[in-house]
Amino acid sequence: AQSVTQLGSHVSVSEGALVLLRCNYSSSVPPYLFWYVQYPNQGLQLLLKYTSAATLVKGINDFEAEFKKSETSFHLTKPSAHMSDAAEYFCAVTRGTGGFKTIFGAGTRLFVKA
Amino acid sequence: KAGVTQTPRYLIKTRGQQVTLSCSPISGHRSVSWYQQTPGQGLQFLFEYFSETQRNKGNFPGRFSGRQFSNSRSEMNVSTLELGDSALYLCASSCAGGGDEQFFGPGTRLTVL
Numbered sequence: 001a002q003s004v005t006q007l008g009s010h011v012s013v014s015e016g017a018l019v020l021l022r023c024n025y026s027s028s029v030p031p032y033l034f035w036y037v038q039y040p041n042q043g044l045q046l047l048l049k050y051t052s053a054a055t056l057v058k059g060i061n062d063f064e065a066e067f068k069k070s071e072t073s074f075h076l077t078k079p080s081a082h083m084s085d086a087a088e089y090f091c092a093v094t095r096g097t098g099g100f101k102t103i104f105g106a107g108t109r110l111f112v113k114a
Numbered sequence: 115k116a117g118v119t120q121t122p123r124y125l126i127k128t129r130g131q132q133v134t135l136s137c138s139p140i141s142g143h144r145s146v147s148w149y150q151q152t153p154g155q156g157l158q159f160l161f162e163y164f165s166e167t168q169r170n171k172g173n174f175p176g177r178f179s180g181r182q183f184s185n186s187r188s189e190m191n192v193s194t195l196e197l198g199d200s201a202l203y204l205c206a207s208s209c210a211g212g213g214d215e216q217f218f219g220p221g222t223r224l225t226v227l
């Protein structure tokens with residue numbers, strides 16, 4: 001069975017500091033992995049996705065994530081936080097065989113301090 | 115391209131009633147998935163439709179059902195509403211599912227009184 005664990009329901013960083021949001025997954029076969037962002041009262045927007053082409057994935061707004069199979073991790077980073085990055089971030093895993101079922105992590109709310 | 119649209123955006127119902135939510139995917143997308151989002155349970159997968167067929171289903175009671183039309187538009191229905199059904203219901207579309215990116219609508223906020 002697939003599962004996704006996001007470490008830390010809340011993360012607070014100062015503006016300009018490194019952002020690190022942690023995600024670990026379990027999947028019996030190589031998965032597709034995603035990071036989504038949700039701003040208040042909105043749906044989810046894709047930041048980036050891993051589909052086995054490259055282990056370091058670059059996304060929008062300078063976010064990137066590295067797939068580490070040995071650690072079953074897919075942590076999200078951004079070198080310098082902006083106030084506009086304050087939102088909730090979701091890691092998700094899906095298998096691309098036999099249908100389409102995406103499992104989301106519980107989410108991490110990012111706070112950015114001025 | 116127009117994004118995923120969901121109607122209505124807000125709904126208030128009372129216990130025991132039923133409700134139908136609508137989702138229009140991005141043009142050309144054939145896969146539509148539904149999710150329930152609550153503060154306590156987070157984002158939970160309800161079901162996925164592809165070419166009018168339900169391909170996957172989450173762990174929700176039979177009161178939750180859905181369907182997809184030939185134009186890929188989808189509806190979900192919740193019968194005999196319970197207080198715990200209060201949630202944001204999100205619809206997402208993708209070209210064909212699998213590893214494709216899902217595009218989410220803004221959601222329908224359902225409140226059950």
